[in-house]
Amino acid sequence: MNDRKTSDAAKTDPIRIGVFDSGFGGLTVLRALLPQIPGAEFFYLGDTARLPYGSKSKATVARYAVESALLLESYGADYLVIACNTASALALDAIRSAAHMPVLGVIETGADSAAAASVSRDVLVLATQATVESHAYAQACAAHGLRSVEKACPLLVPLIEEGWIESPVTREVLRIYLEEARAAANEAGLAPDTVLLGCTHYPLLRGLLEETLPKGITILDSAETTATRVRRDLPALPTAHASGRDADLGRCHFFATDSVDKFRTLGSRFLGQPIERVDLIDLGG
Numbered sequence: 001m002n003d004r005k006t007s008d009a010a011k012t013d014p015i016r017i018g019v020f021d022s023g024f025g026g027l028t029v030l031r032a033l034l035p036q037i038p039g040a041e042f043f044y045l046g047d048t049a050r051l052p053y054g055s056k057s058k059a060t061v062a063r064y065a066v067e068s069a070l071l072l073e074s075y076g077a078d079y080l081v082i083a084c085n086t087a088s089a090l091a092l093d094a095i096r097s098a099a100h101m102p103v104l105g106v107i108e109t110g111a112d113s114a115a116a117a118s119v120s121r122d123v124l125v126l127a128t129q130a131t132v133e134s135h136a137y138a139q140a141c142a143a144h145g146l147r148s149v150e151k152a153c154p155l156l157v158p159l160i161e162e163g164w165i166e167s168p169v170t171r172e173v174l175r176i177y178l179e180e181a182r183a184a185a186n187e188a189g190l191a192p193d194t195v196l197l198g199c200t201h202y203p204l205l206r207g208l209l210e211e212t213l214p215k216g217i218t219i220l221d222s223a224e225t226t227a228t229r230v231r232r233d234l235p236a237l238p239t240a241h242a243s244g245r246d247a248d249l250g251r252c253h254f255f256a257t258d259s260v261d262k263f264r265t266l267g268s269r270f271l272g273q274p275i276e277r278v279d280l281i282d283l284g285g
């Protein structure tokens with residue numbers, strides 16, 4: 001499978017970082033990784049045929065995520081970023097058991113950034129249904145002494161995928177979710193000063209969130225913290241070194257399990273620059 005690790009030539013290869021998401025949202029994490037890790041080659045897999053993960057069971061998400069992780073390992077990934085909150089919340093242990101490389105999820109790094117930002121020590125987490133039900137964020141926040149209220153926002157992913165980023169419908173849906181979250185926080189006696197975007201899609205709604213939330217609330221996503229953590233981890237890896245290449249897309253390989261055209265169109269929106277080539281992968285059902 002991965003014989004580059006044993007060959008002499010491999011020692012001079014750039015490090016290969018696998019980035020996995022259920023679809024396009026993880027491209028917001030890749031976007032943060034690119035300038036931070038200029039020496040790496042990236043293999044991004046979006047399991048678009050089986051999206052969304054956020055409404056599925058732990059067993060199903062774990063099966064899908066492990067298959068995807070092993071595929072990226074077969075492409076020679078030295079390090080894997082699970083750039084999907086749902087897969088990180090439900091399947092990190094399963095992926096770590098199956099893979100033979102360091103694996104980083106986005107829950108821990110998101111909680112790290114909330115811990116650094118929150119003064120009130122109360123955090124509101126917005127995420128998919130499955131992530132909220134796992135309480136992975138509540139546990140990761142509690143490890144930092146933070147209290148949290150977790151709010152599932154299942155309508156946001158389809159609205160964002162539809163491209164309705166600024167639509168009045170999305171604005172109203174978001175307003176209702178935030179109102180419900182505020183009521184839940186009040187009931188629990190919490191006063192969140194930080195909103196953690198616990199879903200890879202939500203950074204696209206940052207502008208709308210800034211307009212909708214009261215002034216003074218900090219909005220965080222785990223992309224930057226994750227990229228910083230990957231950079232910190234890299235020197236520990238055997239093949240890590242800078243190749244001197246720029247933060248461009250020439251060193252990115254994109255794979256999707258469904259329509260490559262849709263991936264190019266939607267993915268470019270998440271990545272913030274055009275994606276030209278995407279390879280179709282069949283991971284089965």
Ligand code: DGL
Pocket residue numbers: 021022023025026051052053054055083084085086087128131157198199200201
């Ligand atoms: N990538 C997922 C997450 O961050 C959102 C999309 C999905 O439900 O698959 O939770």
